[in-house]
Structures are given as C-alpha cells and as structure tokens.
Amino acid sequence: MVLPFKRIFISGGAGVIGQEMVRRLATLPADIQVLVGDIKPRPADFPVRFQYRQGDLNYLTEQEIGAFGPDLFIHLAATFERSTETYGFWEENFQHNVRLSHHLMTVQKDLPSLRRVVFASSYLIYDPALYNFAEVPAQARSLREDDPILPRNLTGMAKLAHEIELRFLQTFRGEQFSTAIPRIYRGYGRNGRDITSRWVRMLLAGEEITVYGAESFFDYLYAADTAEGMLRLAAAETVTGIINLGTGQARRVSEVVEVLRQNFPDLRAKYVASDIPFEASQADMTRWSSQIDWLPPTTLELAIPQIIAYEQARGDAPATKAPGHVLISSVAAKVPLVRAVQAAAKRLHPDMKVVGGDMNHACLAQHFTDAFWHMPATADEHLPEIIRYCLDHGIGHIIPTRDGELAFWSRHRAALAEAGIAVLVSALEAINRCIDKLEFSTFGQENGLPIIPAALGLDALGITTDVHGSATPGFVVKERHGAGSLSLGLNLPEAAALTHAHALQEPIFQPFVEGREISVDAYVDRSGKVRGLVPRTRDVIIHGESQITTTLDAPGLVSRLVPIVEKLGLYGPLVLQALLTPDGGLHIIECNCRFGGASTLGIAAGVDSFFWFLQEAAEADLNLFPFQPAAGPLRQVRAAADIIMRNFE
Structure with missing residues (x-):
C-alpha cells in the first residue's frame, strides 16, 4: 500500500x-x-x-x-x-x-x-x-x-x-x-x-x-x-x-x-x-x-x-493505568496553585486527582483539593512513611511549594523515582545556591551574571563615596536565608544598615539599586533548556507577594534572561526577582526555585509549568507542547473570594 x-x-x-x-x-x-x-x-x-x-x-x-x-x-x-x-x-x-x-x-x-x-x-x-x-x-x-x-x-x-x-x-x-x-x-x-x-x-x-x-x-x-x-x-x-x-x-x-x-x-x-x-x-x-x-x-x-x-x-501483565495522582506538599492556603495543578492534571487524564498535603490539619487549601493528607514533616526519618502513603494512594507526582522542604525532596528524588514517583524539584546544589543569597551573589560574580552583589559586611561590598560625601549610597539588609522580604531593610544609610543588621540572624548587605521591580516566571526542562519565560511587573506588593502584576511585552529582555536562567542549573518552575533601571540595566535580586505565589499569571501567559512537568514525567517529548506566549499584556489581580460549599464533610 x-x-x-x-x-x-x-x-x-x-x-x-x-x-x-x-x-x-x-x-x-x-x-x-x-x-x-x-x-x-x-x-x-x-x-x-x-x-x-x-x-x-x-x-x-x-x-x-x-x-x-x-x-x-x-x-x-x-x-x-x-x-x-x-x-x-x-x-x-x-x-x-x-x-x-x-x-x-x-x-x-x-x-x-x-x-x-x-x-x-x-x-x-x-x-x-x-x-x-x-x-x-x-x-x-x-x-x-x-x-x-x-x-x-x-x-x-x-x-x-x-x-x-x-x-x-x-x-x-x-x-x-x-x-x-x-x-x-x-x-x-x-x-x-x-x-x-x-x-x-x-x-x-x-x-x-x-x-x-x-x-x-x-x-x-x-x-x-x-x-x-x-x-x-x-x-x-x-x-x-x-x-x-x-x-x-x-x-x-x-x-x-x-x-x-x-x-x-x-x-x-x-x-x-x-x-x-x-x-x-x-x-x-x-x-x-x-x-x-x-x-x-x-x-x-x-x-x-x-x-x-x-x-x-x-499473561498477568497489569492493565494500563491512568497516570499517578499528584501530591502538593505544604499546600497551606495556596488555592490558586491547587486550581492550576488540577487544570493541568485534567488535561492529561480526567481520572487524575490532586491531593493536598500539609502538617496543619486545618489548612485552607484542603477544601479545594480532591483529597487531603495530614502529612508528617518532610524529614529524612519520615521518607518511608511518605513513600508508603504515595504508593497506597496511587500518587505518581509530587509538587513541593515551600523553600524549606526543597532540599528534602531533592535529596530523595532518586529513591522516589525508584518507587515510580516524579518530583518537581531541582538538584540539591542548584537549590542551595538559590536559597543562600550570598552564594547566589557569588555565583553571579563568578559567571558574569547581572546578580546584585552581596556580602557579610559593608566593607566587603567595596562601595565608596566621593570626597565631599555627596553620593552617600543606600544599602539593603536582609537575611541570608529564607524569604527575601522578611525583615528587609531597604535603602538604608550606612549607620542604619548596621543597626538593622543586629536584629537579624544572618544578615547580608547589598547596594540599593533604584529601578522598576519585575518578576520572571520560567520553566526549565529536563535538558536544562528554558521551555518558556515571561517577565511581569510587580504593580502592588503586599508581604512580598504581587497582588497586582502585569506581563511585559519585551522580547529583548526575554532574550537576555534565557541564557541567565539556563546558567543557574535549575529544573522546573522558578521565579526571578529583578530590577530594570532607566539606563537599560538588568539587576537580578534573587531566584525562587519553585512555583511562585503569583506565578499563575505566568501559566496564563504561556509558561505551562505543571502540564509540562506531568508530560515530562510521562516521558513525553515537550517539543509537542511548544511555548505559546499570550497575545498582548495580561494583568492578574489577587483578591479574597467567598466560596459557598454544599455537601461538605
């Protein structure tokens, strides 16, 4: 024929x-x-x-x-x-x-x-x-x-x-x-x-x-x-x-x-x-x-x-099963994330369930997942219990959502893979490099990346004023580890910066850069290539999270960001925080190597993180699912909503 x-x-x-x-x-x-x-x-x-x-x-x-x-x-x-x-x-x-x-x-x-x-x-x-x-x-x-x-x-x-x-x-x-x-x-x-x-x-x-x-x-x-x-x-x-x-x-x-x-x-x-x-x-x-x-x-x-x-x-070969269900760990109150994962899971297979896991038995997001697990702490001694639960409940995918648990999931990624469970997490070295803001800054300097320098002391920054003292610089003081917005001292003069540092556990110092603050949502596939990347402005920020954010149509900026992101050696979704200065400068503040609080806008704009993860876990060729940037700017407004439920337990 x-x-x-x-x-x-x-x-x-x-x-x-x-x-x-x-x-x-x-x-x-x-x-x-x-x-x-x-x-x-x-x-x-x-x-x-x-x-x-x-x-x-x-x-x-x-x-x-x-x-x-x-x-x-x-x-x-x-x-x-x-x-x-x-x-x-x-x-x-x-x-x-x-x-x-x-x-x-x-x-x-x-x-x-x-x-x-x-x-x-x-x-x-x-x-x-x-x-x-x-x-x-x-x-x-x-x-x-x-x-x-x-x-x-x-x-x-x-x-x-x-x-x-x-x-x-x-x-x-x-x-x-x-x-x-x-x-x-x-x-x-x-x-x-x-x-x-x-x-x-x-x-x-x-x-x-x-x-x-x-x-x-x-x-x-x-x-x-x-x-x-x-x-x-x-x-x-x-x-x-x-x-x-x-x-x-x-x-x-x-x-x-x-x-x-x-x-x-x-x-x-x-x-x-x-x-x-x-x-x-x-x-x-x-x-x-x-x-x-x-x-x-x-x-x-x-x-x-x-x-x-x-x-x-x-013979007795098992029948083909639907892809394993998804566990979102540290689900807390991350309702938009839950809904995004559910949408991705449904696209792959209508029988896939999304299970929320959290140490808090009363966490808010459990009312929005298909099932809830009052799970133990993500500590090494609990790994057998976690694997057993996943196997007993048909879970084949895990999505960590909290910085403090990323290292645990990364350390045990191979053991979980042997059990047939894919984890959306980067290699441990890359995680540690991002979580430690001093190491992140050092990595940037060593690799020629536009990451804002950081040091343990002001002297190490090497910032000086002119002889008249008219260019007195401002400083940023923050914790070396953890969320960058916590206990942040912003644009402080030298004396105030030193005073603020005494109230922190592991303070680091950075020069203050005046500029337009942006976030960058990206997904890096298993080969280390950026599958999709979208920058967005942080229009209204509350407790370090964008409550109003708008995508940027900036092809030139995207072209600059892609090789930077690939240099970081991450896998999966990530969020860069950066500043754009009037002279065209790009200054990277930090990188969160997980899905961000407002990254649902990134999904709407084409960075299809959770669906790409599920496809990669199924050994699919991601070239079949190309990045499709949304036409025109998109704006996301995060606001509380009242949900009325029936037939609840």
Missing part, C-alpha cells in the same frame, strides 16, 4: 484499531511522520520515530497541531460503553465524543497543510428498526449507506452529529481537504474491550462464559482489517462521504462460541434468554467494492487464535 501523505495525525491511536494502524504505518518509508494523540500512556511497542501526545485531546491547541502540520487526519478517538449505556455516560459521551470531535476539527479546519480527513463513524447510526427483530431472524439485513438513520444510542448520536459537521465543513473547505466517513461494523481485536476478547480472557482463566442472544447476527470486523481498510480509504482521495466498512458476511453469536470451542475444547457456556431484540445486521459493501480494490479478509476462525495468542503472551 502506498500512502500519498507524509504527515499523519491519528487521534485515539493507542486504542485497539489505532495500535493496528500504527503497526502498519511503521512498515512504510521512514520519511512518513506520524503524530499519535491519546489519553492513554504511550504503548511500549510504538516506534521511537513516531511522535506521541498523551493527554485529553480536548485541550489540543491550534498552535500545537499547526506546528506538526498534518496532511492526513484519521479520527479514531471515541468513548463508548457496552451494549447498554449507563446514566453516567451522559457527560462522558458529550466530552469525549461530541465535544472532542468538534474541537479536533475546529483546530484543524483552517490548516493549509490538511488534505484529507477520515472519520471512524459507526453503523449504530442506522435505524435499528431495520435490523432488530422480536423473533429469531433467518438471515442478516444488509444495510446500505442510503438506508434510514435513527441512532440507537448516545454513541450513534455523537457519530451522526460529527458526520453532519464534516458535511458542513465540506461546503466551505471542500477544495482544501476531502473527507471520507467509513461506518464501521461490529469491531473486535487484540487487547479489546469487546465480548470476544472478554470471553477469551475468561476462558483462559478457566471460567464459564455467559451467552446472550446466541441467534443474533453481527458483522464482525477484525481491528487489523479496520485499520487496513481505513488507510486504503485514506489513500483513495477521490472517495468521499459515507461508506460502509464491514465484512458483508454476518455471523451468529453462536458461531463465535463454536470457534472458541475449537480452541478451548473444555469450554463451558451458559446460554441465557433475554428480552433484548435479536440483532441481524451486516454491511452492504457494494459501494466499497466499487471504489476500493480490497475487502476485509480475516474471519473469526483466523482472528480468534490471534486474540488467544495475544492474551497468553500478555
């Missing part, structure tokens, strides 16, 4: 059909580039050269997919339930069928690269009155593309809705890209959730299977054939619109049981009567046969042994 496309985007590519499709694409020439998007973790056997985007594709941006520039989009991603949809499926169907399909075309419909769209629809769209019967049917009804439609469930409704959306887009974008919509019949395959795979797993475990509607007919389409058929349909660019994809040869459920019996001679089956109508459907493949020189070749007799072999090889 030859594909006339070079850049292929597959949504839902880690599913049963998607994995079969990726296996086929892996055999094609190496110049074909593939991007797979799925909410599940990357399958272990996916080719390294294929790009993989793990996460909820409802959050895929136009910039992300535009950076890849697909010429073929194959839309497989969907959610479904078994024969009867539950009440809880109402919202899931909307989010991951209706909304998702609409969103994926919204971000791609205007891409100049896009030439072809293939959407996996379903025979569930057809009116069930055509193929459901009260009595045992003698044969299956062949459904044609022009037969009456009346979706029999929410999944069918969602498929039809997107069929209509694609038809609408063809009115306006028909010259840009073509669309093919295969209506797929009863799917089954390796690693599937379908009844055939479930029966195989039960029989391998020595269990009895339960059979409903043994006389019903279904057009069983093996996932490997579905993948092959969709790729062939994609290549046939002149074939557009709705087209059936099945075998055209329905088989009774009882025949599936007999094929299983051929492979499991001791099979035990319980046949149960049901008031559900008998189904008898199959695809009319007339249009397909006239357009595509290929028909699905795999029968139940060929497919079921392959499914059995797959399940035997998989």
Whole structure:
C-alpha cells in the first residue's frame, strides 16, 4: 500500500484499531511522520520515530497541531460503553465524543497543510428498526449507506452529529481537504474491550462464559482489517462521504462460541434468554467494492487464535493505568496553585486527582483539593512513611511549594523515582545556591551574571563615596536565608544598615539599586533548556507577594534572561526577582526555585509549568507542547473570594 501523505495525525491511536494502524504505518518509508494523540500512556511497542501526545485531546491547541502540520487526519478517538449505556455516560459521551470531535476539527479546519480527513463513524447510526427483530431472524439485513438513520444510542448520536459537521465543513473547505466517513461494523481485536476478547480472557482463566442472544447476527470486523481498510480509504482521495466498512458476511453469536470451542475444547457456556431484540445486521459493501480494490479478509476462525495468542503472551501483565495522582506538599492556603495543578492534571487524564498535603490539619487549601493528607514533616526519618502513603494512594507526582522542604525532596528524588514517583524539584546544589543569597551573589560574580552583589559586611561590598560625601549610597539588609522580604531593610544609610543588621540572624548587605521591580516566571526542562519565560511587573506588593502584576511585552529582555536562567542549573518552575533601571540595566535580586505565589499569571501567559512537568514525567517529548506566549499584556489581580460549599464533610 502506498500512502500519498507524509504527515499523519491519528487521534485515539493507542486504542485497539489505532495500535493496528500504527503497526502498519511503521512498515512504510521512514520519511512518513506520524503524530499519535491519546489519553492513554504511550504503548511500549510504538516506534521511537513516531511522535506521541498523551493527554485529553480536548485541550489540543491550534498552535500545537499547526506546528506538526498534518496532511492526513484519521479520527479514531471515541468513548463508548457496552451494549447498554449507563446514566453516567451522559457527560462522558458529550466530552469525549461530541465535544472532542468538534474541537479536533475546529483546530484543524483552517490548516493549509490538511488534505484529507477520515472519520471512524459507526453503523449504530442506522435505524435499528431495520435490523432488530422480536423473533429469531433467518438471515442478516444488509444495510446500505442510503438506508434510514435513527441512532440507537448516545454513541450513534455523537457519530451522526460529527458526520453532519464534516458535511458542513465540506461546503466551505471542500477544495482544501476531502473527507471520507467509513461506518464501521461490529469491531473486535487484540487487547479489546469487546465480548470476544472478554470471553477469551475468561476462558483462559478457566471460567464459564455467559451467552446472550446466541441467534443474533453481527458483522464482525477484525481491528487489523479496520485499520487496513481505513488507510486504503485514506489513500483513495477521490472517495468521499459515507461508506460502509464491514465484512458483508454476518455471523451468529453462536458461531463465535463454536470457534472458541475449537480452541478451548473444555469450554463451558451458559446460554441465557433475554428480552433484548435479536440483532441481524451486516454491511452492504457494494459501494466499497466499487471504489476500493480490497475487502476485509480475516474471519473469526483466523482472528480468534490471534486474540488467544495475544492474551497468553500478555499473561498477568497489569492493565494500563491512568497516570499517578499528584501530591502538593505544604499546600497551606495556596488555592490558586491547587486550581492550576488540577487544570493541568485534567488535561492529561480526567481520572487524575490532586491531593493536598500539609502538617496543619486545618489548612485552607484542603477544601479545594480532591483529597487531603495530614502529612508528617518532610524529614529524612519520615521518607518511608511518605513513600508508603504515595504508593497506597496511587500518587505518581509530587509538587513541593515551600523553600524549606526543597532540599528534602531533592535529596530523595532518586529513591522516589525508584518507587515510580516524579518530583518537581531541582538538584540539591542548584537549590542551595538559590536559597543562600550570598552564594547566589557569588555565583553571579563568578559567571558574569547581572546578580546584585552581596556580602557579610559593608566593607566587603567595596562601595565608596566621593570626597565631599555627596553620593552617600543606600544599602539593603536582609537575611541570608529564607524569604527575601522578611525583615528587609531597604535603602538604608550606612549607620542604619548596621543597626538593622543586629536584629537579624544572618544578615547580608547589598547596594540599593533604584529601578522598576519585575518578576520572571520560567520553566526549565529536563535538558536544562528554558521551555518558556515571561517577565511581569510587580504593580502592588503586599508581604512580598504581587497582588497586582502585569506581563511585559519585551522580547529583548526575554532574550537576555534565557541564557541567565539556563546558567543557574535549575529544573522546573522558578521565579526571578529583578530590577530594570532607566539606563537599560538588568539587576537580578534573587531566584525562587519553585512555583511562585503569583506565578499563575505566568501559566496564563504561556509558561505551562505543571502540564509540562506531568508530560515530562510521562516521558513525553515537550517539543509537542511548544511555548505559546499570550497575545498582548495580561494583568492578574489577587483578591479574597467567598466560596459557598454544599455537601461538605
């Protein structure tokens, strides 16, 4: 098979059909580039050269997919339930069928690269009155593309809705890209959730299977054939619109049981009567046969042994799990941070929880997390207890938020990684360099960085006045360790500076610099490169924290800051405090090697710290999630808010 496309985007590519499709694409020439998007973790056997985007594709941006520039989009991603949809499926169907399909075309419909769209629809769209019967049917009804439609469930409704959306887009974008919509019949395959795979797993475990509607007919389409058929349909660019994809040869459920019996001679089956109508459907493949020189070749007799072999090889391997939950330590009253982490976690996987941890059992933020842990102090002797809690509660990520605990998490980063827990923390040497303001200043001098000098005594600063004493300098006096705003003496003359120093535990002295105070939010990835960086002004400051802050549109400043930040050897989110002087000078005050109190503005401006951390923990390629600076300045105002809660404990 030859594909006339070079850049292929597959949504839902880690599913049963998607994995079969990726296996086929892996055999094609190496110049074909593939991007797979799925909410599940990357399958272990996916080719390294294929790009993989793990996460909820409802959050895929136009910039992300535009950076890849697909010429073929194959839309497989969907959610479904078994024969009867539950009440809880109402919202899931909307989010991951209706909304998702609409969103994926919204971000791609205007891409100049896009030439072809293939959407996996379903025979569930057809009116069930055509193929459901009260009595045992003698044969299956062949459904044609022009037969009456009346979706029999929410999944069918969602498929039809997107069929209509694609038809609408063809009115306006028909010259840009073509669309093919295969209506797929009863799917089954390796690693599937379908009844055939479930029966195989039960029989391998020595269990009895339960059979409903043994006389019903279904057009069983093996996932490997579905993948092959969709790729062939994609290549046939002149074939557009709705087209059936099945075998055209329905088989009774009882025949599936007999094929299983051929492979499991001791099979035990319980046949149960049901008031559900008998189904008898199959695809009319007339249009397909006239357009595509290929028909699905795999029968139940060929497919079921392959499914059995797959399940035997998989053995007792654990099923793929959702990514581990997130623990925010020292959560205190950091409600905006909690909400930012929750938003990032939801983008990766809807089942991810955010757990708040704090030594204060009455801390405010616990009312906003998904769960709360009254955790012990972050001391070395408590490490086994912390690891045990994380393992027992499915926690796979830890986000420290307090300077005083960073060293603990950094020291034990390797032990936590061995337990499968990723920690958003820098190397210990880099942390100590930032927390110790004297060492930070020395590092700046040794590396030619514009960090304001600091010394243990005024004499060591080497600042002198002129002979008339008219240029009396001012000094800044602060604690060597801890938050810079605590016990700060600002723009003090020499005598006052010395007096102020007596009230501090470990005072250091710095020259006072008059300038415009800014903060800089940045994220440094595992390779040591700045992934995103945004400067912002500190417009109103209370207790050292920006209550009102505004982003700066200053490309030149960003270019100066990036190499400085990379020189610090940090990992993850950080906040620089700096001064801009009227002469164009940049003077760095200090660096907080963690997420800052007002850094939620940085996220809004494009520094996607928590999402990037979760992706890196999943071994994703961050190039799939490029820094997308927000257009125009953004301002953040921090204000108290009253929250009314119901059904609280």
